[in-house]
Amino acid sequence: MKHIISALVQNQPGVLAHIAGMFAARGFNIDSLVVGRTEDPVLSRMTIVVVGDDRVLEQVRKQLGKIVSVVKVRDFLDVPCVQRDLLLIRVHTPPAKRSEVTQLVNMFRGRVVDVARESLLVELAGTEDKLEAFVDLVRPYGIRELARTGVIAMPRDMQTQPKAKGEQADVS
């Protein structure tokens, strides 16, 4: 089972290495890890997709919380949230297939960002399911290259009371 964890961390050199090292040392199975700046220049947000059961998720949350450079941890278990992943994919597209592939891209509300004689470079953002579906559909044409950012997520409601599962009182 996949779980999304979001961590606010200090924007300092070495923090990413520290967290990645902890995951490796503890043997956690990480599907994706994205980190970037936030509205606060001293903080970065890291979004991690963990593979495992509830017990694994709990350990990941707690071990993350232990790291001094990690300011806040929350998980999105049972929390309605918006998830987005960004995909750049180069699809083998001889001229005869160009309109077919473009049709697919439009149906998924993606964009063609580069055109070459035998390929199209497509940009697509959305949930993991949507991206997986698109990749499956263009696979028969031939995938030359593929890059994904990994998932970022944000809760749907503005939480005023921290009663969500991800915010047990024992870990801040």
Added chain:
Amino acid sequence: MTKKKTDAESRKSYVGCTGAQIFHEMLLCEGVDLMFGFPGGAVLPIFDVLYKTPIKFVMSRHEQGATHMADGYARSTGRVGVVIATSGPGATNIVTGLATANMDSVPVVAFTGQVKSFLIGNDAFQEADVTGITRPVTKHNFLVKRVEDLGRVVKEAFYIARTGRPGPVVVDIAVDATVAKLTDQPDLAPNLPGYKPRSSGHVRQIKAAAEAINAAERPVLYVGGGVVIAEASQEVRALAEKAQIPVTTTLLALGSFDETSPLALQMLGMHGTAAANYAVQESDCLIAVGARFDDRVTGNLETFAPHAKIIHIDIDPASISKNVEVDIPVVGDAKDIITRMLEFIEPRRRKGWLAKIAEWKKKYPLQYEADGKIKPQEVVELIGKMTDHDAIIATGVGQHQMWAAQFYGWRRPRQIITSGGLGTMGYGCPAAIGAQFGNPGATVIDIDGDGSFSMTMVEVITAARYDQPVKFVVLDNEYLGMVRQWQEMFYGRRYSAVEHPCPDYAAIAAGYGAKGMRVSERSELADAINTMLKHEGPVVLHVKVEPEENVYPMVAAGKGLHEMDLGKLA
């Protein structure tokens, strides 16, 4: 102990100070009066300031020794141990000591020199990626490249090391940051938004725990090193006595509960007593305080404490439900939690349960065969008696460590100074020296094995040089005893690479400036120990012991605690 500087004193102007100077000032602010370490190129500016410092500096013979000294000092006093090493190989030499402290939650701050900030990453002379290398074996680490950050980071390092669940912290300091001068007053306030150690337990959880304890028929208190750190042994005793709960301790918590009490089960686990292990396996309520359900304690997890409701009181939420599913977690400081829990605890008598415990203790006491040869267990017992069970005892790792744990007779916390989690051979000699520095006037004895002692015995020079009257007792069976025991029990007595022929440790000790003694007859033992204890200086007592003794009980790998091999005890 140097008085910690007040805030007013700390607010003085540091403009114009070099990095090395403000570094030194911050150490004084933190109340540091003793440092262990070894100099080198990248720390020359710091050592120049230390030339005229009120801080006592102890130079070891190897940086590993210095780190274990700082560790032994910290465990025996409760204060933060401080060690300094140079860049590159100096820093890599402290890694074992850091990992040792990390596994046992010991507050140590280690300063390492680093090459000039603009050379970092360039394969410079004596350069090593210290923050990368030490990240997995420290609570936290810092790399300081700018003099403006140095003062604040030193304060942050001490704060992190000693609060919450303590642990080692490394501060890697680029040498140019120690030479540069401050042009503005630096901001010294710690900036750690992600570090908020919580100490007070939730009243709801405390009440739930008390309720479970009141309802229990066969409770057991499982007490770990966290009780020593929290200084909560009085509170544990009050709880045990009010509710008449038998108490077992881990290796690190030996002494937290007086072993002469009828409620005492002594140590549990792989080499724990039969009474402790049977009690845990039959218990209906296991109260873990400051312990982490380590695999040496639990044996096979699937059959561990099968009937028990588990209450876990610990300051580290990550330790709770990590190995064992916990029914009632209580996160916070052990002293605070038990104090507040006591008012909800009802007095009980538990005659049936305590009678069963007494029966186990009577039927399966720890013992060894007395056949006229020198048994290592007897040496430990004698040392215990002849020091009134009041000495500070450091150990190496292996059979001798287990016998020390079983036979010394522990009375108070911070007596046992031993590497539990990492199991570092060579820990004993330097750790004992560190403990002696922290406890001048106390009797400090390193009960060591020949294997462990050989690894760091060069530090006997340090003991002699600084007039530290540590007693080093080497139980020499000319084997790596614990490995040999496993080869005997599980590898058909194929003794591969465990023979350990020894040099004349007494002669070496004399060469190092200490008194050397050797004993090979049982009849000489008591006198030798007496002479050793009376000598006003460091002593190495080399005792030739029975070569093929085994530690019992033993819970073999994969077996449950109730499946102990009692050897000759049954």
